[in-house]
Amino acid sequence: MHLTDEQIKKLELTANDIRQSIVDMLEDAGSGHTAGPLGMTDIFTAFYFHILHHDPKNPMLEDRDRLVLSNGHIVPVRYATMAHAGYFPIKELSTLRKFGSRLQGHPERDRLPCMETTSGPLGSGLSQAAGMAYAARMDGSKWRTYCLMSDGEQDAGNIWEAAMFAGHHKLSNITGVIDRNNIQINGMTEDVMALEPLADKWRAFNWHVIEVDGHNIPEFIDAIEEAKAIYEKPTVIIAHTIPGKGIKEIEFDYTWHGKPPSTEDEKRFLKELRTLGGTIRASDHE
Amino acid sequence: MNNMLNKKLQLNEHALNPDKLKSEPTRNGFGRGLVEAGEANDNVVALCADLAESTRMQDFKDTFPKRYIELGVAEQNLAAVGSGMAAAGKIPFIASYATFSPGRNNEQIRTTISLNKQPVKIVGSHAGLSVGPDGATHQALEDIGLMRMQPNMTVLVPADAEEARKATIAAAEYDGPVYIRLSRAGFPVFTTTETPFEIGKAQIVYESDNPVVGIIVCGSLVHESIMAAHNLSEQGIGVSVMNLATIKPLDRDAVVAFAKQCGAIVTVEEHQCAGGMGSAVAECLAEHHPVPMKFVGVQDKFGQSGEPHELIKEYGLDSDSIMKTVEQLVKKNA
Numbered sequence: 001m002h003l004t005d006e007q008i009k010k011l012e013l014t015a016n017d018i019r020q021s022i023v024d025m026l027e028d029a030g031s032g033h034t035a036g037p038l039g040m041t042d043i044f045t046a047f048y049f050h051i052l053h054h055d056p057k058n059p060m061l062e063d064r065d066r067l068v069l070s071n072g073h074i075v076p077v078r079y080a081t082m083a084h085a086g087y088f089p090i091k092e093l094s095t096l097r098k099f100g101s102r103l104q105g106h107p108e109r110d111r112l113p114c115m116e117t118t119s120g121p122l123g124s125g126l127s128q129a130a131g132m133a134y135a136a137r138m139d140g141s142k143w144r145t146y147c148l149m150s151d152g153e154q155d156a157g158n159i160w161e162a163a164m165f166a167g168h169h170k171l172s173n174i175t176g177v178i179d180r181n182n183i184q185i186n187g188m189t190e191d192v193m194a195l196e197p198l199a200d201k202w203r204a205f206n207w208h209v210i211e212v213d214g215h216n217i218p219e220f221i222d223a224i225e226e227a228k229a230i231y232e233k234p235t236v237i238i239a240h241t242i243p244g245k246g247i248k249e250i251e252f253d254y255t256w257h258g259k260p261p262s263t264e265d266e267k268r269f270l271k272e273l274r275t276l277g278g279t280i281r282a283s284d285h286e
Numbered sequence: 287m288n289n290m291l292n293k294k295l296q297l298n299e300h301a302l303n304p305d306k307l308k309s310e311p312t313r314n315g316f317g318r319g320l321v322e323a324g325e326a327n328d329n330v331v332a333l334c335a336d337l338a339e340s341t342r343m344q345d346f347k348d349t350f351p352k353r354y355i356e357l358g359v360a361e362q363n364l365a366a367v368g369s370g371m372a373a374a375g376k377i378p379f380i381a382s383y384a385t386f387s388p389g390r391n392n393e394q395i396r397t398t399i400s401l402n403k404q405p406v407k408i409v410g411s412h413a414g415l416s417v418g419p420d421g422a423t424h425q426a427l428e429d430i431g432l433m434r435m436q437p438n439m440t441v442l443v444p445a446d447a448e449e450a451r452k453a454t455i456a457a458a459e460y461d462g463p464v465y466i467r468l469s470r471a472g473f474p475v476f477t478t479t480e481t482p483f484e485i486g487k488a489q490i491v492y493e494s495d496n497p498v499v500g501i502i503v504c505g506s507l508v509h510e511s512i513m514a515a516h517n518l519s520e521q522g523i524g525v526s527v528m529n530l531a532t533i534k535p536l537d538r539d540a541v542v543a544f545a546k547q548c549g550a551i552v553t554v555e556e557h558q559c560a561g562g563m564g565s566a567v568a569e570c571l572a573e574h575h576p577v578p579m580k581f582v583g584v585q586d587k588f589g590q591s592g593e594p595h596e597l598i599k600e601y602g603l604d605s606d607s608i609m610k611t612v613e614q615l616v617k618k619n620a
Contacts, residue, residue: 066373066374068370108401108402109373109402109403110402110403116373117369117370117373117398117402118397118398118401118402119397119398120397121393121397123362124362124365124366124393124394124397124398125366127362127363127365127366127367127369127370127394127398128366128367128369128370128373128398129370130363130367130370131366131367131368131369131370131371131372131373131374131378132370132371132373132374133370134355134367134370134371135331135370135371135374135375135376136374138331138352138353138376139374139375157362158362158363158366158394161358161360161362161363162363162366162367164358164360164363165357165358165360165363165367168356168358169355
């Protein structure tokens with residue numbers, strides 16, 4: 001399953017396209033979260049363009065892998081990635097958060113096929129993913145369940161109830177991914193409510209833990225493959241990410257957690273993405 | 287005057303003679319119903335937060351050990367794991383005490399079950415004052431309100447163990463989220479296996495020829511209300527009784543017709559007056575057919591330790607209190 005350099009480059013460029021869609025749709029929406037979606041774009045790209053067994057033309061494919069987004073507020077990255085993967089037209093992204101849109105501010109399962117769950121209130125996605133994984137094992141189904149969580153969400157007791165449950169029942173068909181970007185609404189995670197030693201906490205709950213650079217797509221894909229080979233316990237991948245990744249001026253800035261780019265911001269951000277950070281020339285043509 | 291049990295419902299012939307009725311908690315009926323539902327459909331699974339024996343999930347656990355899932359004392363996880371299993375095609379029954387589920391995990395039920403439209407069946411046992419000696423912490427008095435406020439949720443409060451058995455089977459067959467409220471203490475079993483049960487259908491269980499007041503009641507106090515109505519009717523004050531086993535969706539046509547027929551309504555429940563079954567009835571009648579009403583229920587107080595019959599009397603929910611309330615309403619209307 002080793003990726004060629006060409007495949008890696010292709011995934012990275014796809015991620016760059018998706019980041020542009022995220023900036024564009026958030027500016028259109030006029031509200032929403034910017035840092036988290038940009039920070040998780042490489043991982044979403046890896047999922048939808050390489051990891052998942054899925055079919056955009058048949059979204060409810062019975063044996064599809066289940067991707068549960070627990071921290072529903074970063075859903076713009078999921079919408080943008082799904083649109084780029086062919087689930088729905090890219091132009092629909094401009095309806096984000098608008099009246100009548102399928103793209104609700106926080107995701108709702110029955111509005112858009114293949115969302116798997118309704119989420120937003122933090123802490124309960126891993127429980128739902130564990131329920132799916134348990135049911136799949138009962139039925140002898142081969143599909144896998146992935147659960148994406150934020151790091152701030154690790155404050156919630158429900159996460160640890162789910163962690164204890166999946167560890168106890170040895171649900172090796174579930175893989176958790178934590179977006180370890182170190183920010184939450186009130187500031188840095190270690191100032192608001194310290195999480196470290198986070199990996200040790202998960203190990204203590206009987207999970208296999210892998211730490212990766214969340215912007216290194218092949219490294220992340222390798223970690224997913226490693227998780228598939230662990231039969232004794234569930235695996236959690238702690239993905240170290242940069243909030244706002246791709247836009248230098250907002251990277252690591254927690255104030256970008258919950259606000260969208262202005263029209264002026266959008267122009268600068270899109271230029272930075274289109275020129276790959278100024279390394280290539282891009283036309284000013286919109 | 288002809289005062290009688292509704293013959294069409296095939297109630298126990300001794301329904302007006304409680305000494306001859308078996309007393310049993312509704313949780314027992316749930317336990318039997320769950321095994322039957324499990325036999326009828328392989329997708330039925332049972333999830334329990336460390337209370338298998340007292341919620342009566344134990345029989346299912348013994349019968350279908352592979353379809354019983356242990357959660358530990360973790361009610362938030364209970365609700366959301368249930369949601370996930372439903373998403374994968376199962377019909378999960380999740381059981382705990384009502385103070386914890388839907389009490390502690392209300393948001394998980396709201397987001398992952400009701401809004402998410404997953405057909406999880408939430409079983410809240412030990413509801414009401416009749417929990418008894420455990421005291422206020424364990425006596426759920428607000429669960430009907432919590433559950434009926436959530437869109438997409440169906441709310442069932444069975445009147446006796448037999449009705450609880452049927453409600454459980456009906457819930458398993460129903461495509462949507464359901465809350466079933468159960469009692470710890472025993473109450474007379476006055477319905478029979480022949481008594482019909484349908485989600486969303488209210489039943490007039492006791493009919494007076496010339497009712498001046500109608501009692502609308504759910505759960506453990508239905509039989510108590512029948513006895514109160516019978517005593518009053520024998521004294522010449524005609525009172526009929528409706529068993530409102532489905533609080534939501536409310537059987538609006540039946541409730542309005544009953545109010546029209548009786549002219550005044552007393553609601554009776556082992557729940558806070560605020561937000562409970564009586565409130566649901568009042569919301570309906572205020573809009574569609576306003577009549578004088580009184581509410582028998584808990585008046586903005588917590589419970590306490592005691593035997594069930596002591597607490598039911600202390601908080602004014604026994605048949606004497608129900609009769610007094612009916613008489614007050616009759617006097618006021620005279």
